[in-house]
Amino acid sequence: MITMKSFREQYHTKGNKGPSLAKNMTMIIVLSVVLISGASLSAFFFTTSRNYQNHNEQKKAQYVAFLTSSLQLPLWNFDSMAVKKIGQTMMEVQRISFLSIKDGKGKQIFLEGTPGMYLNSSQIHDISFRGRVVGTFELYLSDDGFFRQQKQWIITGLLNTLMVIIGIILAVAFCVNRFLQKPLSDFSVQIRAIAEGNYDFNRATDVYSELKGVFDNIQKMSVKIENRQNELIKSNKKLEEEIDEHRKTEQLLRESEQKYRSMNDNIPVGFFRINVDGTIIEYNRFLLNLLNIPADKDIRQYNGEDFYMNPVDRQEMIRKTIQGKEINGFECQIKKGDGQLAWVSISARAVEDKIGNILYIDGAFEDITEKKAREEKLLQFAKVIEQADEEVLITSPKGIIQYVNPSFELNTGYSSVEVIGGTPAVLKSGLHERSYYKALWGTILKNNTWKGVLKNKKKDGSIILHDTTITPITDSKNNISAFVSIRRDITQQKDIENQLYQSQKMQAIGTLAGGIAHDFNNILSGIFGYSQMVQINIKNPEKALDCLSNIVDASRRATDLVQQILTFSRQTEYKKLPLCVYLEINEALKLIRSSIPVNIKIQNKLNSRSLISADPTKIHQVVMNLCTNAYHAMEKSGGTLTVSLEDVNLSEAKWIKNKKMTPGKYLAMTIKDTGCGMDAETLKKAFEPYFTTKKVGHGTGLGLSIVQAVVDEHEGFLDVTSAIGAGTEFSLYFPIVERQSRKIKPYNEQKPNLNGSETIMLVDDEKAIRESCKDFLERHGYKVMVFSDGLDAIETFKADPKRFDLVVTDMTMPEKSGSDLIAVIRSLNKTVPVIICSGFSNLMDETIAHKIGANRYMMKPLQTIDLLTEIGTLLEKNR
């Protein structure tokens, strides 16, 4: 092992003088480069020379072949001119330096060029033709170009070698300086630094692997010296830190004490420590606040029992604590210093010594006055809900029923046990479209309240109408935590309303009856008159036909009038659907026209075709009521009834604010008369039920109140202006619904064939109908068997169910009705088409017809062409 002393001696002995490393390296590398370059150039020239010679030989062989073939004929024919031309052409080839051509006798014909400096070996080539030597030629190729190229390569190679040598000298000088001299110089500086007490040797310049062994030992030496010095410094520092730590701990203890004292005083709980006899030992500041005792007073001056509303409570609290060692949530009422009462919850613990003797009791007072008040309120709410007439149903956000009140149980027949955990779907009646429920959920899930009528099904299967309000309940983060549904059973109310609506309609028809009868009389007069003319002109077919045509027209008018009365008096279930009010008003006006005197003009200004969501029957009734009122107002004097319909955009803030309507597009329906008008007093009462200005027996006083109710049901609003002698104007506004685009199906309906040969059963108790229809159908090729009542028809059909291809039956007949007949037919033959006809629209419609098994429903009186079309259409499917 080398000691420090010997290292010093060696270092000084060997000294720092010697050969230069940079010079030696440069010389060796330069010599190597020169040798490698020389060898590379030699190899290169050898290779290129060989390639050139090979290439030259190939070229020469090509030239010789060419000359041999091209000179044959000219030499044979002694054509010296041609031989010279070929020779001159060949000499234009740059590589050919010499060409001599002689004829067969050795006579020189062509000679050009001189042999080059580096001639390659050449020879004389004979030219033979037809077995004879006709001439010879001698050819030399020049190597001048190749040698010029070689010279350039040598110069370039030498220059490159020179450049490389210069580069190497510079690189070696740089490397030695950068990678050897500089690190050594740095190490020298650092070793000097160690000597001066700076031991950061290991963070010095990077050490190359070649020098690593030398410097590792120096580094170890510096580390050891440094470690010894650092240990001394550390022990000094540790002592200083311990002193600091001690000071900090003292400070923290002071702060902690201060903090807990503050917390103890400020926490909204009154802490106390008492003896087992109840004497107060310790307490916090909040206890003073709780008992409303001034801060400067000492609680120990007071008698503890005085703070209790009932002193027994105090004794009870101590007793229980001692007995059970601990109490929690002991509630009692206290009296504060200022006499106020408060509810407190006391928690306390008996603290014992080592042998189990109780030393004292630690406890806490918590003011629960507000909590108590809230609990009381909740209790009251619960009683309200439990005792409410309205049904209350609470569901989770996912619709799981969590609570129902007794009213729900009473009205629906379901007990809370049966429905809790399920969904309100248990009440679904199937009377609402899926979209109805979708809209409901869409509303409440957006955190909005939904109001509407739900047709639900009770446990016993009967339908119950619920006027329902569903409100989302949200938590502090505005997330829906539950839905509360409050429902009112309006089944009975709706029944009464419907009866009222219907009776009002009947009353309205009654007031119009005179006018309708007048119109009917006119039509019947026409039919009667033209029938007599037919009898007179029975031999004049042309005139008779003309009269018959007028009779048909009059009959059609009568049919329309009956249809309009039936439409108005129909009793249908309330159902809102997208409705074109324009069409509904037109229908109503047809009836009005027929029933009011001619001195009242009807002005039609129906400019809108917009849709509203409405019940057609109700809208029809509204129009009829308002028009009838207008008619009565103008009955004596005559005048003009104006009915208008147009779209309005209610976006003006003022208007909307006054009328409490939401902004948007509305359909405005205005019915205006030029009659007597109303004074302000009458106008005020006009919408009250049973208020009427008409004579007894002329009005129920329900017309305008029904109008108001219908408008409200349709979420619209009504405006009326009137003055004595200036007429009255009713404006009704309904929200417009967007028209949904419908895909137009390609029109491929084919007109049915009106003629046929099938067998038809025709059942009607009216002889005229029976005979006229039989005659008409037979004219179109059908075989018709007629029956005057359902009983005969049933017997015949039973006898041979396959006999008839189609059945046409009246609904109302003696003995057996049309529905009885259809029931029998369907039990025997499910495919035979059946058309049911009726004159009573309230007994039959398309839906009822399908339910009882008929394929079609036709309203009487029957239009024969319509009957033929229906028959043709139905039979076409079976053909």
Added chain:
Amino acid sequence: MYKLIRKISFIVFLTMTVLSTISKAETISLVADEWPPFNGVPNSENEGFIVDVARTVFEKNGMRVTYETISWKRAVEMVREGHRNGLIGASRTDAPDFVFPSEEFSRNYIAFYVRADSQWRYRDQSDIEAVSLGVIAGYDYRQWLLDYIKINQDNLDKVQIITGQNPLQRNLMKLIDGRIDAIVDNEAVIINVARKMGLTNQITLAGYGTEPSDIYIAFSPKHPKSKDYAEILSQGIKKLRSSGELEKILTKYGINDWK
């Protein structure tokens, strides 16, 4: 005085006419390959008797005659395109589209010559099948021989066609060197060329063809005055014959009049 004035005027007129004629003298350019004694080396003492006759006739008509030799095929094309006026030694078969005078220069029979030691002789057309015959490209050798040449042009054992300068001279060299067996041409021409080459003793006549062919100076079909030249030449030859001048020219070349 009046007579004197008339004489002076006549002399002045005559002089001016002669001078204007000389200054405006037309040049007839004649061309052919060398074919002595019909046409020889241009500008030599013996340019050939056709050249002599043409010069005599045209110069008598105030025209100047130039003569040059090129290869026969090129000579035919130059006259056909109008670059030269007349083609010497043409037969009607050589250039049927050319303008020919009515008077011919010679009535030519083809003659077959062989090496002196050759046993081959020409008696009829079938005899040439046995030899390799040296011919010159573009020459008119009668129709049967032209057909034979065409059929055998690629068969060097039958026919060897030569082109370029001095074709007959080179054919004689090939004959003597044994590269061909026989040559065919006008006998006078062969004898003339052989004499110049010193080969007279080394060749011998092998026979004549029996079909005569007239030799003319044929004029360019593209030159507008070719018909005039042909007419001048025909009339001139007739006059030379009748005056005996033609015989003198022919004697110079050792040839007898063919008519």
